[in-house]
Amino acid sequence: MKSALLVVSGFLTSIILNRFFDFSFVTEVVIVCVVAASIYFIDKRVVKKKT
Numbered sequence: 001m002k003s004a005l006l007v008v009s010g011f012l013t014s015i016i017l018n019r020f021f022d023f024s025f026v027t028e029v030v031i032v033c034v035v036a037a038s039i040y041f042i043d044k045r046v047v048k049k050k051t
Contacts, residue, residue, distance in 0.1 A: 002043070006036040 010032035
């Protein structure tokens, strides 16, 4: 469930960025991965702080 949310937010970010810049497909995939990874790590840190 959480991984799907990461992918969706990554795609939304790439779509928004694509409106301003004309990216190639490879660049979009990289952006999706970076966004998903950063959200994943931030989420892990937040969870660690709570416990």
